[in-house]
Amino acid sequence: MKAVTITDFGAEPLLTDLPVPEPGPGELLVRLHAAALNPFDWKVADGALKGAVEHGFPLVMGSDGAGVVERIGPGVIHFRPGDTVYGQFMNLPYGRGSYAEYVLAAENGTLARMPDDLPFPVAAALPTASVTAYQAIEAARLDTGQVILINGASGGVGQSAIQFAALQGARVLATATGDIAGRLRDLGADETIDFTTAPTAEQVLAAHPDGIDSVLDLITRPGGDIDALAGLLKPGGTFVSTNRAADPDALAAREIHGVNLVNDPSRKELESLAALADAGKLRITIDAEVPLTDAPAAVARARAGGSRGKTVILL
Ligand SMILES: NC(=O)c1ccc[n+]([C@@H]2O[C@H](COP(=O)([O-])OP(=O)(O)OC[C@H]3O[C@@H](n4cnc5c(N)ncnc54)[C@H](OP(=O)(O)O)[C@@H]3O)[C@@H](O)[C@H]2O)c1
Structure with a gap:
């Protein structure tokens, strides 16, 4: 099978031929039809989990995907060949990911059946970005x-987060450059903030001098300075970081609830999100669809920034 692999941490992704894996006890073999890119994929390839989990090389990149169950291993009872499924494919030792024609999944892993009419690229785009946004x-x-301010609203997580926050009846402030502001308003943003014209926190403070209730920060890196963004919050407000930038103890001293969120999808959440997407109540922007042969170049483009939705590999 064709797969995009790296031979070591930090190495260039390459299109490679590998044997199709055999499902063991409790495992399914899935013929993937689509895989979605997430920043986590290249963070892992660069060694973000080095020392924390075991990795196997050549490491097949990727996590999110959607496809059809091809074969099942002994003892599998909930899935059958022919079932359409989607989810996060994160097998240990880490390195049997979704940028591949075939992937293994544990029956009790992060996997759910897809609604019949949901296109594979949309299903593949959901697990990491939309579950993170939802949680x-x-x-x-x-x-x-x-x-709520969503900092980094124009990418995969941000676009879903705008929709979930709007569904809660919140007033949504979303960072956006001019090219995407209209789209984000269409998804439910009430105000857009062009962070390239002046610092985001200054613009929010000017429009909301009494403060706001929540910040979802998708941008600040671990150890980065969140002071200006956290300073926007009223006492009792909540600061959620997807990049471990929050220091919950320091925030608590300022009467702010700090959360470093790590997505952890349940099968029920995956099913609910797919049903929302299928019903058109959760809209997913597919920014680019590329064949597997172009996946290494697509990873390089995505790494460089400028995401306006999801990049999906067609398999
Ligand atoms: N903890 C978890 O479980 C978890 C799960 C999913 C994602 N994440 C993390 O969350 C972050 C967002 O993920 P994603 O999938 O949404 O990434 P993405 O699709 O690459 O989107 C990031 C967006 O932020 C914009 N941006 C960059 N700098 C900005 C700034 N200073 N102010 C405002 N916007 C800015 C980018 O546009 P421009 O480049 O054009 O500025 C891009 O549209 C990533 O760091 C990812 O690793 C964590």
């Missing part, structure tokens, strides 16, 4: 009419 907005504990 981040839950963590933000929004009440109707409360104000």
Whole structure:
């Protein structure tokens, strides 16, 4: 089978031929039809989990995907060949990911059946980005009419987070450059902030001098300075980071609830999100669809920034 692999941490992704894996006890073999890119994929390839989990090389990149169950291993009872499934394919030792024609999944892993009419690229685009958005907005504990800033709103997580926050009845402030502001308003943003014209925090403070209720920060790196963004929050507000930038103890001293969110999808959440997407209630922007042969170049483009939705590999 064709797969995009790296031979070591930090190495260039390459299109490679590998044997099709055999499902062991409790495992399924899935013929993938689509895989979606996430920043996590190249963070792992660069060694973000080095020392924390075992890796296997050549390491097949990727996590999110959608396809059809090809074969099942002994003892599998909930899935059958021919089932259409999607989810996160993160097998240990880490390195049997979704940028490949075939992938293994544990029956009890992060996997769910797809609605019949949901296109494979949309299903593949959902697991990491939309589950993170959903869980981040839950963590933000929004009440109707409360104000949330989504910092980094124009990418995969941000676009779904705008929709979940709007569904909660919140007033949504979304960072956006001019090219994407209209799209984000269409998804549910009430105000857009062009962070290239002046610092985001200054613009939010000018429009909301009494402060806001929540910040979802998709941008600040671990150890980065969140002071200006956290300073926007009223006492009792919530600061959610997807990049471990929050220091919950330091924030608590300022009467702010700090959360470093790590997505952890349940099968039920995956099924709910797919049903929302299928019903058109969760809209996913597919920014680019590329064949597997172009996946290494697509990874390089995505790494460089400028995401306006999801990049999907067609398999
Ligand atoms: N903890 C978890 O479980 C988890 C799960 C998913 C994602 N994440 C992390 O969350 C972050 C977002 O993920 P994603 O999939 O949405 O990434 P993405 O699709 O690459 O989107 C990031 C967006 O942020 C914009 N951006 C860059 N700098 C900005 C700034 N200073 N102010 C405002 N916007 C800015 C980018 O546009 P421009 O480049 O054009 O500025 C891009 O549209 C990533 O760091 C990812 O690793 C964590």
